[in-house]
Amino acid sequence: MLEERDQFERTEEPTPRRREEARKKGQVAKSRSLIPAVTLLAATCVLYFIARELLVKLERLFRGCFSLTGRAGTITQEDVFSLLLESGLLFLPVLLPLFAGVVAAGVAGGALQTGFLWTAELLRPDLSRLNPLAGLRRLCSGEAVAELVKALGSVMCLGGLGVVALYMHLPAFAALSTLEVVDIVRYGGREGGWLLTAGVGVMTALAGLDYAYQRWRTEVRLRMSRHEVKEELREHEGDPLIKSRLKSIRQRLARQRMMADAARADVVITNPHRLAVALRYRPDEMAAPKVVAKGAGFVAQRIREIAREKGIPLVENKPLAQLLYRLVEVGEEIPETLYRAVAEVLAYVYRLRQRVDLRSGA
Numbered sequence: 001m002l003e004e005r006d007q008f009e010r011t012e013e014p015t016p017r018r019r020e021e022a023r024k025k026g027q028v029a030k031s032r033s034l035i036p037a038v039t040l041l042a043a044t045c046v047l048y049f050i051a052r053e054l055l056v057k058l059e060r061l062f063r064g065c066f067s068l069t070g071r072a073g074t075i076t077q078e079d080v081f082s083l084l085l086e087s088g089l090l091f092l093p094v095l096l097p098l099f100a101g102v103v104a105a106g107v108a109g110g111a112l113q114t115g116f117l118w119t120a121e122l123l124r125p126d127l128s129r130l131n132p133l134a135g136l137r138r139l140c141s142g143e144a145v146a147e148l149v150k151a152l153g154s155v156m157c158l159g160g161l162g163v164v165a166l167y168m169h170l171p172a173f174a175a176l177s178t179l180e181v182v183d184i185v186r187y188g189g190r191e192g193g194w195l196l197t198a199g200v201g202v203m204t205a206l207a208g209l210d211y212a213y214q215r216w217r218t219e220v221r222l223r224m225s226r227h228e229v230k231e232e233l234r235e236h237e238g239d240p241l242i243k244s245r246l247k248s249i250r251q252r253l254a255r256q257r258m259m260a261d262a263a264r265a266d267v268v269i270t271n272p273h274r275l276a277v278a279l280r281y282r283p284d285e286m287a288a289p290k291v292v293a294k295g296a297g298f299v300a301q302r303i304r305e306i307a308r309e310k311g312i313p314l315v316e317n318k319p320l321a322q323l324l325y326r327l328v329e330v331g332e333e334i335p336e337t338l339y340r341a342v343a344e345v346l347a348y349v350y351r352l353r354q355r356v357d358l359r360s361g362a
Contacts, residue, residue: 042105262293
């Protein structure tokens, strides 16, 4: 019963593989309101630097429009076209940095959320989206309710900001008709800039909260049950039982090869009972003596038995046996620090063999 419950309860953090697969499918945390907020923030920053020049251009435009409407006679199509062309040439150098900043901020806002992600998974046709029942379920789901709450919250915050700004400046609006064009433009630029900055601040705060919520919801969606984690581990790394079986087979084969190499050793250095290290040296093949087998406990006992069967000398040298066992792996040559000690052992072995050969020859 407990295993069945663990199979469906998503209580585990998503694995890196699960995150990577979700990213390939486009399932990443992203807020729909963050990019508009970032673009408006960028536009506000750019306007801060070009506001003075923009107000001068607007003043010239208003003067041109008022002078055109106040001129005697009818306004021809050529006059309107000429005014539009002059306005475009007037504002284009000022508005180009604004447009460039907005585009760059939009691209950066998307990249900050998802990185440079390209996936065609969301573009694939999905016939389930045409199912009216599925669409109705999506409209009544908790996600749709959350989106509605976020939209109403944004409208209420921005609407409340607009109402407060209108209430604060209502007396000033009535006096605008008595001001000059220059004063009207300056007033509109100053108060409009304040309102824009406040609105962008509210939108940015709401977008930050929405992005935090999206990250939390994405993490919840990607969570895995213990059963899923075990299955993924089994698929990625293989069945633990099979891995254990293969490991034991590899260890057994390696031990067999090591015992076969131990039978061709020149000397076996012992601890005397706990450790055994077999050395082989061929001057024409090796730069230094090589450890062909080593072991502790049962393996050391088996190496000593093979040495006795093959007539390989057993030399008891506890410090040297411990150093060789700890520092040198099977198949490696001994380090220079052990040359002298091993050379003394090999010299003793060679002298011992010479004596045996002389006796056998006698």
